[in-house]
Each structure stands twice: as C-alpha cells, then as structure tokens.
Amino acid sequence: MLTLADVEAAQFRTKTYVRRTPMLEGDPQPKGRIWLKAEFLQRCGVFKTRGAFNRQLAARERGELDPKLGVVAASGGNAGLANAFVAAQLGVPATVFVPATAPEIKVDRLRQYGATVRLIGSEYAEAFTAAQDFVANTGALFCHAYDQPEIAAGAGVIGLEILEDLPGVDTIVLAVGGGGLYAGIATVAASAGVRVVAVEPTNIPTLHAALQAGRPSDVTVAGIAADSLGARQIGRVAFDVAIQTSPVSVLVEDDDIDAARNLLWNDYRIPAEHGAAAALAALTSGVYRPDDGENVAVIVCGANTDLSTIGPTSRTVSTF
Missing domain, CATH: 3.40.50.1100 (Rossmann fold)
Incomplete structure (x- = not known):
C-alpha cells in the first residue's frame, strides 16, 4: 500500500530535478473558490x-x-x-x-x-x-506508465504542494487514466482529510468500473482523451488506494471535455490536452458541484497537445 512516507521521500529525492508548479486562482465563482494547479508547466509539459x-x-x-x-x-x-x-x-x-x-x-x-x-x-x-x-x-x-509505487509517489508530490500552498483546500479534482496521479494525490489527501474527485471520460471508466465490480476490470478505450487516459484497466496501486480512501468518482462526456479544454485556452490561455481538461470538465459540466464556500483545487496535468485542435477564441464565461 502506498504511504504518505513514500510521497514525502519522493519529494525529497526529486526536489532538485522537478519544478514546483504554481497555483492559479480561477475567475470568481458563484459558490466556492477554484484554483488551478498548473502542472502543465512541469518539465516535459506533464505531471508524469x-x-x-x-x-x-x-x-x-x-x-x-x-x-x-x-x-x-x-x-x-x-x-x-x-x-x-x-x-x-x-x-x-x-x-x-x-x-x-x-x-x-x-x-x-x-x-x-x-x-x-x-x-x-x-x-x-x-x-x-x-x-x-x-x-x-x-x-x-x-518504468510503468502508472502502476508502480515510485511512479505514483512522485505524482503524489503535487498533493503535498497543494496542501502547502493552499492550506484551506477542501477538494482536489483530478483526471484518472491508469491511476498513478490519483493514487499519489489520494494518499496525500487522506492524510489531511481532503476530498478527492476522480474524473474519467465516460468512454474510459477504469476506476469507476473497478469500484462497481470490486476489482480492476477491462474497459473499452475510446474517445478524445484516449491518448493520455487510455488505460484498459485501473492499476493495482490506484485500486488499493481507492478501496481505502473512497473517492468521489464521476464521469464526463467527450463534448464536456472539449468544452473545458476550450475554456482553459479562451479564459486562461492554458493549452491543456484533452486528458488534462477532463478534470475541469467535472465542474463545467456540473457533474460535480462545489458547496458554498468550498475551496477546490483542479490539477491541470499536461499540455502536450496540438494547438491547432483547440477551439475558437471567443470568450467563454467560466462560472461552474
């Protein structure tokens, strides 16, 4: 089982090699406050x-x-x-x-x-x-894409940074593919009593399906986020963490992912890939609705994308 000590060891081991990415406060919201963890600014353009x-x-x-x-x-x-x-x-x-x-x-x-x-x-x-x-x-x-404790622990350092930079955070929202990011973040969040919202495309519900079945199981892989969230089943490391921490598991449609990606570009000039935009899509689509006063951190985890595929630049009002 992945532990907080594993993540803290990863933070110490990698601190001179990786960037500490900033937290960007989102536009004013009708209810809670939103921050974007700008992990797309990580070296190589991705949290991995x-x-x-x-x-x-x-x-x-x-x-x-x-x-x-x-x-x-x-x-x-x-x-x-x-x-x-x-x-x-x-x-x-x-x-x-x-x-x-x-x-x-x-x-x-x-x-x-x-x-x-x-x-x-x-x-x-x-x-x-x-x-x-x-x-x-x-x-x-x-080097596994997601299902090794050292891989997940490295990703979990993002959670430590969020807790340090935003001590009042209530909820962390993130996209799930094979689950390395989820496993690391959920391990950290559980130690601080912070909720984790695990977001997946409806077309690739690896964690959602595993929680329903009680075990990792194969799903079909399809849709616009398949290049980065396209694992056929959730990793064992992530599943073991999920059983212990009980995430809020939600699914988003491809159209909502695309809309969230365009919003990130239009309103913030963030060139997110579809997999990274999936996290924000949980909020913009309304499948996750923050409570009044809830402080929400959304991890924008990667920007390795073709800019020509981002939609029109007309402004979208980012209230969600």
Missing part, C-alpha cells in the same frame, strides 16, 4: 515527469539502473515522454513502446529526447505487452 524522476533516481540508488541498458516504457505518449526526458537527463538510453495511434507531436518529441520509439498496436495495452517482452529479453529497467 515527477514519477519518472522518482522511479529512475530510486533505481539508481539501488544499483538497478544499468547505464548501458537504460529504461523501457510503454505509453500512449506522456509517460514515454517523461521517462525519455529523465533518461536523457541521467545519461542512460530509453526505449519507448507507443500505440501507432499516438499523436505525432508526442512521437516527434520522444525522438527529440533521444528515445528509440517502437510503434505497436492501436492502444496502450498492446504497447505494454511488447515492452514487457523487451524487458524480459534485455534486462532494462521497466
């Missing part, structure tokens, strides 16, 4: 850099990171980017398996970071299987 640093640095401390074999990752894009970036920083090679459907902008950046890119299948699960075979044959260090 934190877990990648924690995983690779911890492995190096234990003598498990071979400088010749390096690391292997499977990813729809962002986890691969983060691990390739970290590997380059630490001077080791990286091989990244991604679905052939991954956005070209992410594949190009993987190559810019010096990674060997292998395009496999049409979704994350197929890339994951190929990466596992590669690890078995080479002995390189496997």
Whole structure:
C-alpha cells in the first residue's frame, strides 16, 4: 500500500530535478473558490515527469539502473515522454513502446529526447505487452506508465504542494487514466482529510468500473482523451488506494471535455490536452458541484497537445 512516507521521500529525492508548479486562482465563482494547479508547466509539459524522476533516481540508488541498458516504457505518449526526458537527463538510453495511434507531436518529441520509439498496436495495452517482452529479453529497467509505487509517489508530490500552498483546500479534482496521479494525490489527501474527485471520460471508466465490480476490470478505450487516459484497466496501486480512501468518482462526456479544454485556452490561455481538461470538465459540466464556500483545487496535468485542435477564441464565461 502506498504511504504518505513514500510521497514525502519522493519529494525529497526529486526536489532538485522537478519544478514546483504554481497555483492559479480561477475567475470568481458563484459558490466556492477554484484554483488551478498548473502542472502543465512541469518539465516535459506533464505531471508524469515527477514519477519518472522518482522511479529512475530510486533505481539508481539501488544499483538497478544499468547505464548501458537504460529504461523501457510503454505509453500512449506522456509517460514515454517523461521517462525519455529523465533518461536523457541521467545519461542512460530509453526505449519507448507507443500505440501507432499516438499523436505525432508526442512521437516527434520522444525522438527529440533521444528515445528509440517502437510503434505497436492501436492502444496502450498492446504497447505494454511488447515492452514487457523487451524487458524480459534485455534486462532494462521497466518504468510503468502508472502502476508502480515510485511512479505514483512522485505524482503524489503535487498533493503535498497543494496542501502547502493552499492550506484551506477542501477538494482536489483530478483526471484518472491508469491511476498513478490519483493514487499519489489520494494518499496525500487522506492524510489531511481532503476530498478527492476522480474524473474519467465516460468512454474510459477504469476506476469507476473497478469500484462497481470490486476489482480492476477491462474497459473499452475510446474517445478524445484516449491518448493520455487510455488505460484498459485501473492499476493495482490506484485500486488499493481507492478501496481505502473512497473517492468521489464521476464521469464526463467527450463534448464536456472539449468544452473545458476550450475554456482553459479562451479564459486562461492554458493549452491543456484533452486528458488534462477532463478534470475541469467535472465542474463545467456540473457533474460535480462545489458547496458554498468550498475551496477546490483542479490539477491541470499536461499540455502536450496540438494547438491547432483547440477551439475558437471567443470568450467563454467560466462560472461552474
């Protein structure tokens, strides 16, 4: 079980390698107050850099990171980017398996970071299987996209920063794919009595389905956020945390994700990817409604996106 001590150790281990991202107060709301945790400003443009640093640095401390074999990752894009970036920083090679459907902008950046890119299948699960075979044959260090305690602990440092910068926070809203971000944040939030709202696309309800079934179970992977939230099932680390912490689990439609993404650009000039905008969509769509006076932190977790796909720049009034 992931612990608060694991997250605190990750904060200490990675503090000189990652950015402490700011909290931006949202526009005035009719009820509670909203802050945006600007994790899209993290190195590599995504929260996953934190877990990648924690995983690779911890492995190096234990003598498990071979400088010749390096690391292997499977990813729809962002986890691969983060691990390739970290590997380059630490001077080791990286091989990244991604679905052939991954956005070209992410594949190009993987190559810019010096990674060997292998395009496999049409979704994350197929890339994951190929990466596992590669690890078995080479002995390189496997860096999971979400389901390793060190990966989740690194992401959980975001929660520590939120509690430090916004001591009166009542609720943290975040998007869920495979659950690494959720596991880390929920572990921190539980220690402080803070509510966590776990937001998923209706098309990829990994956590929601697992909570209903009482175990991780496969779901279909589809929709506009599949490149970053496209895990076929919730990770075991996240599921174990969810059983202990009982999140508020909500689902949002693709149209609502798209609208929230456009709002982030139109009102704040934040170029969020669809997966990152899913968190805000819980508020803008009304599937989660804050109480009067509730202080809500929304994690905007990534900005590795094609700007040409963001909608019109006419202003949207951000009351939710």
